[in-house]
Amino acid sequence: MTRHFLRDDDLSPSEQREVLDLAARMKQDRFSERPLEGPQSAAIFFDKTSTRTRFSFAAGVADLGGNPIIVNPGEAQLGAKESISDTAKVLSRMVSLIVWRTHTHAGLEEMAENATVPVINSLSDDFHPCQILADLQTIREQKGELQGLTAAYLGDAANNMGHSYLLGFATAGMHIRVAGPAGFHPRADIIADAEKIAAETGGSVTVLTDPAEAVAGADAVITDTWVSMGQEAEKAERIATFGAYRVTPELMAGAKGDAIFLHCLPAYREYEVAPEVIDGPQSVVWDEAENRLHAQKALMAWLLKESK
Numbered sequence: 001m002t003r004h005f006l007r008d009d010d011l012s013p014s015e016q017r018e019v020l021d022l023a024a025r026m027k028q029d030r031f032s033e034r035p036l037e038g039p040q041s042a043a044i045f046f047d048k049t050s051t052r053t054r055f056s057f058a059a060g061v062a063d064l065g066g067n068p069i070i071v072n073p074g075e076a077q078l079g080a081k082e083s084i085s086d087t088a089k090v091l092s093r094m095v096s097l098i099v100w101r102t103h104t105h106a107g108l109e110e111m112a113e114n115a116t117v118p119v120i121n122s123l124s125d126d127f128h129p130c131q132i133l134a135d136l137q138t139i140r141e142q143k144g145e146l147q148g149l150t151a152a153y154l155g156d157a158a159n160n161m162g163h164s165y166l167l168g169f170a171t172a173g174m175h176i177r178v179a180g181p182a183g184f185h186p187r188a189d190i191i192a193d194a195e196k197i198a199a200e201t202g203g204s205v206t207v208l209t210d211p212a213e214a215v216a217g218a219d220a221v222i223t224d225t226w227v228s229m230g231q232e233a234e235k236a237e238r239i240a241t242f243g244a245y246r247v248t249p250e251l252m253a254g255a256k257g258d259a260i261f262l263h264c265l266p267a268y269r270e271y272e273v274a275p276e277v278i279d280g281p282q283s284v285v286w287d288e289a290e291n292r293l294h295a296q297k298a299l300m301a302w303l304l305k306e307s308k
Contacts, residue, residue, distance in 0.1 A: 003306045004112040004119045005299060006105070008129040008167035009193060013201050015302075016136075016171050023137050023291070023298035033297070035304045036066025042097035042300075044122075045071045045078060050101055052265060053122050053130070056292035057099055063297055069095070079107060088114035097300060118303035120296075128160045131264045132168035133295035138288040139220055142260050147173040147202065152214040152255070153222045154245040155272055156238075157207065158184045161224045161264065166194035166205055173201035179214035181241055211245050218255040222262045223247050223272045239271060247273045252282060260284045 004010060011019060026033055036042070042061045046054065054070070061068040071078075078087050088111045091098055098119045100108055105126040112119040122130055140146050153165045157180030166186055169176035176194070178186060185207050194205045208214045215221055226242045227235045252259065261273075261283045269275045278285060 001307070002116055002118060003303050004115075005129060005303060006108050006112055006119065006121045006124075007127045008132055008164050009171060009197060010129070011171065013171050013173065013197075016133075016168075019133060019295070019298050019302050020137055020140060022302060023133070023294045024140075026297050026301075027137075027291070027294040030063055033301045034065035035301050036061060036064040036096060039065055039067040040096040041067040041069050041094065042099060043069050043071065043091050043095045044099040045076070045101065047073055047100075047102040048123065050123075052289055052292050053101055056296055057122060060293050060297040060300065061097070063293075064300060066096070084110045085114040087111070088119075092116040096304065118300075118307050120299065120303070124160060126160055127164045127167075128264070129164050129168060130292065130296050130299065131161070132164045133299060134288055134291040135165075135222070135262055135264070136168065136172055137291045137295050138262065138284055139260070141287065141291075142284060143219060148175070149219040150175040150177065150217060151220040151222060152211075152218040153178045153224075154180070154211050154214060154247060155223050155226055155242050156180055156184050157186055159224070162186045163190045165222065166190055167197065170194040170198040170201060170203045170205055173198075173203045175204045175206070177206040177208060177214040177218070179208040179211045179245065181244075182209060184241070211251060212254055215251055215254045218259055220260050220262060221247060221252060221255050224264055225266060225268055226272050227268070242272070246271065247277050249274060249276050249280075252277055262288050265289055 044057050058068040084107055092115050096117055099122050101122040103125050105124040108121050157178040162178050163186055198205050226238045261277055263285045
């Protein structure tokens with residue numbers, strides 16, 4: 001059966017641990033796994049611009065012995081002159097992996113339903129599961145075992161990051177708190193899915209409006225840009241809406257003394273995070289960015305093995 005990774009709970013708790021264990025090993029020996037030797041090719045579609053996703057997947061496919069085929073907007077007929085389902089059937093005969101950074105999550109689901117090779121969600125409007133794997137790898141490097149740790153995510157909790165933190169961290173058995181203003185909380189169905197997972201893993205899910213309450217005693221404090229792609233016209237309004245959720249040294253002081261700070265980048269200093277935090281000793285954002293490469297390589301290698 002072909003395995004895909006469209007949302008964080010496409011991996012069971014034990015499977016997530018397998019991927020993270022493999023990521024740690026591959027970070028120590030970057031070229032130890034070569035499942036794409038040949039080279040086999042991976043189709044990597046970008047409907048949205050990218051830096052970390054582009055470089056980590058392109059370099060990752062090459063590290064695995066493969067050939068990354070980068071497709072920018074307007075360079076293919078995907079979803080325009082040719083349907084997603086037809087594209088999936090054609091590409092399955094030409095490449096070994098399909099990676100797609102897109103808008104509507106339903107498109108990824110249609111791709112996976114019709115592909116006979118693994119499909120990976122490298123970002124959609126609803127989820128960003130590859131980023132969560134990198135975050136979990138980073139936290140585990142700093143803290144050891146993930147089980148029982150507490151993480152707080154602040155800001156726009158209704159976005160793809162808020163959804164993926166709930167699902168991915170609950171899968172890891174962590175206590176995940178997300179805090180955002182009223183009207184910017186995760187979808188009810190995602191909360192319910194995460195709560196069901198947490199009940200099985202020993203984690204917990206908490207949705208709050210008070211950032212200080214979310215951060216209190218946390219092992220990790222996380223934020224994201226308040227103005228994502230496509231929201232530029234709302235910049236002034238969003239800055240005003242999320243101002244209370246800015247991660248400052250004072251807010252970080254409410255977390256554990258050895259708490260770490262994460263941000264998936266790009267970061268806008270003085271908006272969602274103070275320079276003293278992101279550039280300070282508690283910040284692990286550069287390790288986090290690097291771990292996109294290792295976590296995604298492990299994911300690709302795992303999916304290829306499990307899909308044989």
